[in-house]
Amino acid sequence: MGRSPCCEKAHTNKGAWTKEEDDRLIAYIKAHGEGCWRSLPKAAGLLRCGKSCRLRWINYLRPDLKRGNFTEEEDELIIKLHSLLGNKWSLIAGRLPGRTDNEIKNYWNTHIRRKLLSRGIDPVTHRPINDSASNITISFEAAAAAARDDKAAVFRREDHPHQPKAVTVAQEQQAAADWGHGKPLKCPDLNLDLCISLPSQEEPMMMKPVKRETGVCFSCSLGLPKSTDCKCSSFLGLRTAMLDFRSLEMK
DNA sequence: AATTGCTACAACCGCGTTCGT
DNA sequence: GACGAACGCGGTTGTAGCAAT
Numbered sequence: 001m002g003r004s005p006c007c008e009k010a011h012t013n014k015g016a017w018t019k020e021e022d023d024r025l026i027a028y029i030k031a032h033g034e035g036c037w038r039s040l041p042k043a044a045g046l047l048r049c050g051k052s053c054r055l056r057w058i059n060y061l062r063p064d065l066k067r068g069n070f071t072e073e074e075d076e077l078i079i080k081l082h083s084l085l086g087n088k089w090s091l092i093a094g095r096l097p098g099r100t101d102n103e104i105k106n107y108w109n110t111h112i113r114r115k116l117l118s119r120g121i122d123p124v125t126h127r128p129i130n131d132s133a134s135n136i137t138i139s140f141e142a143a144a145a146a147a148r149d150d151k152a153a154v155f156r157r158e159d160h161p162h163q164p165k166a167v168t169v170a171q172e173q174q175a176a177a178d179w180g181h182g183k184p185l186k187c188p189d190l191n192l193d194l195c196i197s198l199p200s201q202e203e204p205m206m207m208k209p210v211k212r213e214t215g216v217c218f219s220c221s222l223g224l225p226k227s228t229d230c231k232c233s234s235f236l237g238l239r240t241a242m243l244d245f246r247s248l249e250m251k
Numbered sequence: 252a253a254t255t256g257c258t259a260c261a262a263c264c265g266c267g268t269t270c271g272t
Numbered sequence: 273g274a275c276g277a278a279c280g281c282g283g284t285t286g287t288a289g290c291a292a293t
Contacts, residue, residue, distance in 0.1 A: 014262085015261095015262075016261075016287085017261090036278090037279070038277080051264090052263080054279080054280085055262065056261090059260095059261075059262085060261075087282065089281075090280075101280095102260085102261080102262090105283085106260050107260090110259055110260080111259090
């Protein structure tokens with residue numbers, strides 16, 4: 001069963017946006033706000049599909065975008081977040097104010113991948129390329145699936161082709177077992193000394209960017225400047241990550 | 252000066268998820 | 273609960289600009 005196209009292709013422009021189109025889109029969003037992307041093009045007098053408008057606004061026109069070169073700190077943060085989250089570009093972007101998922105994805109593919117390779121590090125697994133002995137990589141998704149006792153979903157490799165492929169079934173089961181008993185999960189190579197607490201029983205495991213009343217947020221846990229929604233009362237500046245899944249938005 | 256190859260990044264596409272009815 | 277529409281994400285493609293030859 002096919003999905004109907006998102007827009008009338010015959011009457012929409014494609015390719016690079018013109019200055020006039022940008023101005024129309026900016027003016028419309030300033031007047032009416034974001035949202036209703038489907039109806040926006042017609043309302044704004046644009047011959048574009050809603051998706052295209054949304055992408056243009058989010059990746060290029062939004063006034064809070066930083067643009068310009070990435071700093072060394074941003075580089076390292078992206079690498080660290082990627083080692084934790086994999087290709088979850090929107091989650092990574094959420095931790096880099098003023099940066100978009102598309103921008104980070106492009107930057108990863110053009111700069112950071114090469115940077116890691118030149119350091120002899122596999123950009124997918126974040127492990128030394130010639131380090132054949134150490135091949136234990138535990139995915140947070142696998143752990144989360146195990147915590148849900150979702151046996152059917154316990155991370156079938158073919159369902160997650162983008163994830164590191166170094167984890168064995170036995171390792172997955174061990175991780176699941178450890179997770180289920182509330183043991184801290186450690187990724188030896190990340191040197192983040194991760195300590196993950198289970199969410200409280202009454203809350204569903206669906207990951208939403210819920211503000212925490214206790215503990216520290218993800219930004220603080222990485223020793224970063226506080227994010228705008230940070231409510232942490234203090235942070236000692238330790239490079240120790242107390243990672244709570246509820247501070248992450250998971251799909 | 253012309254051509255070729257490479258890099259960077261904007262934009263598109265397909266699909267999974269969420270939301271409203 | 274089922275269904276369709278809309279949204280959002282990640283992978284991929286297209287192309288402009290630059291460097292090397």
